[in-house]
Amino acid sequence: MKSPRLYRRTGRAAAAALALATAGVLAALTGCASADQSASGGSSSFKPEAQDANSQITVWADSTRLPAVQAYQKSHPDAKLKIVTYDGSADGSTYLQTKVQLFDRTGKGWPDVVFGSPTDVTWASQPTSPSAKPYAAPLVEGLVKKSTLDNFAKGSLTPCQFDGHTYCLRNDIAQVVLWYNKTLMDQWGYQVPTTWEQYEALGLKVAKEHPGYIVGAVGDTNSQESYFWSSQCPAQQLQSDGTLRVDLQANECTRMATLLDNLIAAKAVSTQGFFSQGFDGSKVLMANGPSWYGQYLFNSAFKTPKGQIAAANPMTWQGESTAYTGNVGGGVWMVSSHSKNLKASTDLAEWLTTSDANLKAAPTYPAYTPGAEAWLANPDNASYFADDISGPFKTAADQVWTGWSNTKFSDATAWSSVVLPALTAGKTLTETLPAWQTAIVNEAKSVGYKVTTK
Amino acid sequence: MTVLENERVAALESVKPVRRRPARRRAGLAGYLFVSGYTILLVAFGIVPTGYAIYLAFTNDRGQFTGLGQFIKVANDYRFLPAFENILIYLVMWLILVIVLTTVVAVILRSRMRPGLSSIFRFLFYIPGALAGVASVLVWLFMLDPAVSPASGLLKAFGFQNFAQVLQPENLPVILVLIAFWTGAGGWIVVMYGALNNIPDEVLEAARVDGAGPWQSAWHIQLPMIRKWIVYQSILAFAAGTQLFVEPQLLQTASLGRVSPTWSPNQLAYVYAFQHGDFNGAAAISIFLLALGLIVAAVLVTRSGLFTLDNE
Numbered sequence: 001m002k003s004p005r006l007y008r009r010t011g012r013a014a015a016a017a018l019a020l021a022t023a024g025v026l027a028a029l030t031g032c033a034s035a036d037q038s039a040s041g042g043s044s045s046f047k048p049e050a051q052d053a054n055s056q057i058t059v060w061a062d063s064t065r066l067p068a069v070q071a072y073q074k075s076h077p078d079a080k081l082k083i084v085t086y087d088g089s090a091d092g093s094t095y096l097q098t099k100v101q102l103f104d105r106t107g108k109g110w111p112d113v114v115f116g117s118p119t120d121v122t123w124a125s126q127p128t129s130p131s132a133k134p135y136a137a138p139l140v141e142g143l144v145k146k147s148t149l150d151n152f153a154k155g156s157l158t159p160c161q162f163d164g165h166t167y168c169l170r171n172d173i174a175q176v177v178l179w180y181n182k183t184l185m186d187q188w189g190y191q192v193p194t195t196w197e198q199y200e201a202l203g204l205k206v207a208k209e210h211p212g213y214i215v216g217a218v219g220d221t222n223s224q225e226s227y228f229w230s231s232q233c234p235a236q237q238l239q240s241d242g243t244l245r246v247d248l249q250a251n252e253c254t255r256m257a258t259l260l261d262n263l264i265a266a267k268a269v270s271t272q273g274f275f276s277q278g279f280d281g282s283k284v285l286m287a288n289g290p291s292w293y294g295q296y297l298f299n300s301a302f303k304t305p306k307g308q309i310a311a312a313n314p315m316t317w318q319g320e321s322t323a324y325t326g327n328v329g330g331g332v333w334m335v336s337s338h339s340k341n342l343k344a345s346t347d348l349a350e351w352l353t354t355s356d357a358n359l360k361a362a363p364t365y366p367a368y369t370p371g372a373e374a375w376l377a378n379p380d381n382a383s384y385f386a387d388d389i390s391g392p393f394k395t396a397a398d399q400v401w402t403g404w405s406n407t408k409f410s411d412a413t414a415w416s417s418v419v420l421p422a423l424t425a426g427k428t429l430t431e432t433l434p435a436w437q438t439a440i441v442n443e444a445k446s447v448g449y450k451v452t453t454k
Numbered sequence: 455m456t457v458l459e460n461e462r463v464a465a466l467e468s469v470k471p472v473r474r475r476p477a478r479r480r481a482g483l484a485g486y487l488f489v490s491g492y493t494i495l496l497v498a499f500g501i502v503p504t505g506y507a508i509y510l511a512f513t514n515d516r517g518q519f520t521g522l523g524q525f526i527k528v529a530n531d532y533r534f535l536p537a538f539e540n541i542l543i544y545l546v547m548w549l550i551l552v553i554v555l556t557t558v559v560a561v562i563l564r565s566r567m568r569p570g571l572s573s574i575f576r577f578l579f580y581i582p583g584a585l586a587g588v589a590s591v592l593v594w595l596f597m598l599d600p601a602v603s604p605a606s607g608l609l610k611a612f613g614f615q616n617f618a619q620v621l622q623p624e625n626l627p628v629i630l631v632l633i634a635f636w637t638g639a640g641g642w643i644v645v646m647y648g649a650l651n652n653i654p655d656e657v658l659e660a661a662r663v664d665g666a667g668p669w670q671s672a673w674h675i676q677l678p679m680i681r682k683w684i685v686y687q688s689i690l691a692f693a694a695g696t697q698l699f700v701e702p703q704l705l706q707t708a709s710l711g712r713v714s715p716t717w718s719p720n721q722l723a724y725v726y727a728f729q730h731g732d733f734n735g736a737a738a739i740s741i742f743l744l745a746l747g748l749i750v751a752a753v754l755v756t757r758s759g760l761f762t763l764d765n766e
Contacts, residue, residue: 035523037732038515091710098728128731129515219618221711272616273710278601416711424618442532447730 038130046138046165048342055341056080057112059348060096062088064363065115065171065331071358072351079344088331089117091221092412096120104132112339113348115171115331118159122408124334125162137337138165143346148354153397156367159406160332168332169353170367174290175314175396176226176326179298181285182310182386184213192312196231199286199315200259203268206285211267215286218260218429219273219420221412222328226289229326229404230314231256235440238405244449248437255317257429264428271423275301288315290328291365291393299384310387313395324401330367365393372397408447414439504744510737524738528726533716534739541718544627545695548634552691553684556639560646561672565658576647580640590637591704598629621709626717630701638694642687649683650676685758693747699724719743 061069063085073081087093096116100123103109116124124136137143144166149157152170160168178199180192188210193199203215218227228235233253237245247253263269272279274287274297281302287293294311298304314325333349335342352358359371360378375381376390404411418439422432441451514520528534559579563572582590599617600606614620620629653676661671677684699720706713706721716722719739727736755761 032521032523033514033516033518035514035520035527035734037730093707094715094729101728101731104731272618275710276601277599277617412711413715417714420618420712421621421623424622446531446533 046140046337047133048137049338049340051342052340053343054080055344056082057339057341057344057348058082058084060084060086060111060114062086062090062115062331064088065352068352068358068362069348072348075357076351079348081348084111088115089120090329092119092410092416094410097123100124100135101128104128104135110135110336110338112336112341112345114334114336116168116334117329117410118168118332118406119408119410121160121162121168121332121334122406125165125167133337134167135336135338136167136334137339137342138167139169139335139346140165143335143342144169144350148350151354151369153367153369153372155400155402156330158402168334169349171331171333171353172292172329172362172364173367173397173400174292174328174330174364175393175400176230176288176290176328177392177396178312178315179287179289179293180310180312181304181308183308184285194313194315195318196256196259196315197318199288200262202286203263204266207263207266207268210285213268213283213285214270215263215268216260216288217270217272217274217279217284218264218423219271220275221273221416222290223273224411224415224419225326225328225404227260227326228253228256229401230288230324231317232324232401232403234403235436236405236407236411236444237403238407239452242450243452244405244407244444245452245454246437246440246444247453248433248440253433254430257433261428261430264423271420290326291396292329292363294385294389295363295381306384307386309385311385311389311392313392314399323399325396325399326404327400330364365397407444408449409443411440414443507737507740507744510734511741514734515732520734524734525742528722528735528738528742531722533714533722533725534719536714537716537719537722540627541696541698544630544698544718545692547627547631548695549688549691551631551635552639552642553688555635556642556646556687557677557680557684559639559643560650561676563643563647564650565668565672565676572647576640576644578640579643582636583638583640585637588700588704590633591701591708594629594633594636595705595708617709618712621705621712623714626702626705626713629705630698633701634695634698638691642691645687646680646683649680653679682758682760685754685760689751689754692750696720696743696747 057080059069059081061083065088066083066085069081069083073079073083087095089096096114097120100110121136125134127134139149149166153173156170156173157166157168160166160170178192185192190202190206191198193202199215206213206215216227217223224235231252233256234245234247234250235253239245260269264271270279274281274284274289274293279301281298281304284298284302284304287297289297291311294309298309314323316323333352335345335349339345353366354368354371356371356374359366359368360374361380362371362375366372366375372394376393382389414436419429419432419436422435423429437453441453444451511524512519512521514524563575567575585593597603597605598609598620600609600614600620601617603609609620657675657679658671661675666674697720698718702713702717703715703721703724706715706717716725719742723736723739726732726739
């Protein structure tokens with residue numbers, strides 16, 4: 001048998017493909033439905049599932065908050081919990097969002113209570129498709145008391161609030177303070193800076209007098225929040241009309257870029273991340289960073305001996321009277337709108353975020369004000385430091401600048417995948433600002449924001 | 455990976471030029487029975503999902519027909535061109551490396567080495583391929599971080615002082631090719647070795663008698679005789695290469711975001727589906743990849759006469 005020659009067949013196939021393509025083009029030209037996603041129709045009134053007070057609830061927590069959930073189980077032996085550990089949406093991870101997208105399609109599997117980032121609330125408070133309902137349950141009266149919500153630190157519930165509802169309970173806040181090694185500062189006779197100009201001058205002095213020592217690092221996924229947020233840079237500022245303002249050429253941004261460029265050039269600020277492998281913590285004289293740097297960076301990662309590290313108030317800029325600061329992370333707990341046991345779920349979320357029993361030994365600074373007092377009063381949280389940290393912590397908690405909005409996209413992506421590689425390649429921050437701006441604008445537009453760059 | 459490997463070998467058996475039996479093929483129940491298992495799986499996990507993707511790519515989330523709207527939408531996305539550019543650079547490097555090197559190694563193993571030693575080497579080359587993709591990325595993350603790598607001296611000699619410098623965007627195609635080659639080449643070496651085994655000893659013997667040296671017989675006898683295997687390898691390696699996902703995705707997480715989350719087209723499709731909730735746009739991107747793979751396969755098949763039988 002002769003096998004047919006192949007080109008003849010491909011000839012026919014090509015003709016068919018051409019016909020198909022033509023048909024496609026014609027169809028496209030003759031006007032079809034829009035390829036855009038359906039606009040989510042806002043949040044309609046919340047209808048709970050049929051409740052079963054005895055059903056087991058599933059909890060997703062990151063490894064840092066796992067012990068707290070386990071402690072709840074211990075103190076509430078009757079609670080039926082299934083505890084799952086996951087990445088907790090750290091460093092811009094979208095694991096939770098990915099899974100919820102899938103659960104919304106399969107119609108089951110949602111965790112009842114979940115620890116996530118404020119970014120997660122922006123999508124969890126909206127339906128992922130026209131037929132789905134928002135993942136997060138609004139914590140209406142009857143689930144959580146208003147008096148409880150009122151006790152959270154000023155502004156700390158802002159990322160939870162959409163359309164007049166509260167969709168999450170804030171676990172912790174991560175107000176940025178100025179960390180410094182008191183032992184070294186005293187030994188070298190340096191004053192702790194109170195303005196950014198003093199900070200820059202001191203950094204340049206350190207580079208000359210004690211080369212190798214640094215006053216900061218910008219290579220982490222969240223360094224932009226320590227520096228540019230503190231500088232009130234409008235990198236992602238939601239306007240009252242719903243547009244997002246992205247203006248990295250504003251003075252508030254360029255002044256910080258220039259300052260850091262000078263310090264980077266003098267090798268007083270590292271372009272590596274504090275949390276990258278092999279970072280030498282013994283050379284860190286100062287670090288402008290979140291409240292959790294104390295325990296997590298200096299104590300755990302750097303193993304700096306007890307009694308050396310202290311915190312100072314956020315710095316002002318010359319000519320400005322009030323100090324503003326940034327916020328690096330700070331998680332939230334959400335309760336699923338699909339939960340069959342809302343009572344048990346909210347009870348757990350409330351215990352985790354508001355009970356003294358949990359908060360006084362919490363790994364990070366509680367957002368719930370009475371809990372924060374209990375936390376500061378606990379000697380275990382303070383004994384590591386060279387000085388009393390409660391002053392700077394409380395001051396900074398009230399000075400977090402509100403112009404860095406909680407957006408549907410994580411601010412970590414553009415910073416780490418565009419700015420950090422440019423810095424590693426030896427470019428300056430000032431010359432990278434336009435590329436950073438483009439990256440933020442593109443990302444904002446792709447998730448549906450109208451953007452203004454003025 | 456190993457599943458693919460088996461598929462490859464099975465498929466090779468079937469495309470082997472038929473020399474033995476030019477006689478009329480008899481239809482029989484046994485044949486259908488043998489292919490049925492694969493056919494059912496192919497329909498369930500290959501044809502139906504592809505059909506569903508095509509349906510999604512031409513509609514929107516309200517189920518309305520959108521023509522080419524989805525394709526135009528994703529092609530205009532600011533991440534679309536960079537992703538395809540990345541994958542193209544990667545593919546060129548990966549294809550050249552995998553085709554040339556595996557063939558050369560197979561020829562050396564087949565003709566220039568004692569059989570015992572050769573089989574030991576084939577086994578060693580194959581081992582990394584037995585590791586799952588995820589595990590191999592983790593091995594390489596460890597190897598490429600100057601702070602922990604056993605080869606940190608070498609990395610530093612190349613000017614890489616820290617992990618961030620290693621993961622600069624311009625190095626990514628090389629890193630991904632390294633990982634892909636390390637895991638994938640062993641399997642291909644075994645396949646190519648099998649192809650070389652298929653060449654009758656008399657042919658090589660005759661070449662030797664005619665005065666051909668080892669390199670001459672490799673170039674003039676062995677390579678031309680395994681040409682179809684090389685074409686076949688190109689098609690599969692190309693298709694696998696365009697599907698790149700796990701490696702850059704893991705690098706993205708492990709590097710704490712220094713690698714773009716939409717480095718490859720498949721990652722972009724993933725972001726579309728699971729972050730934007732836009733499964734239609736995601737399907738359109740995967741149709742682009744499907745078309746690319748089909749076009750390249752069609753060109754290679756027609757140009758090489760891969761499926762023409764030798765008995766004409």
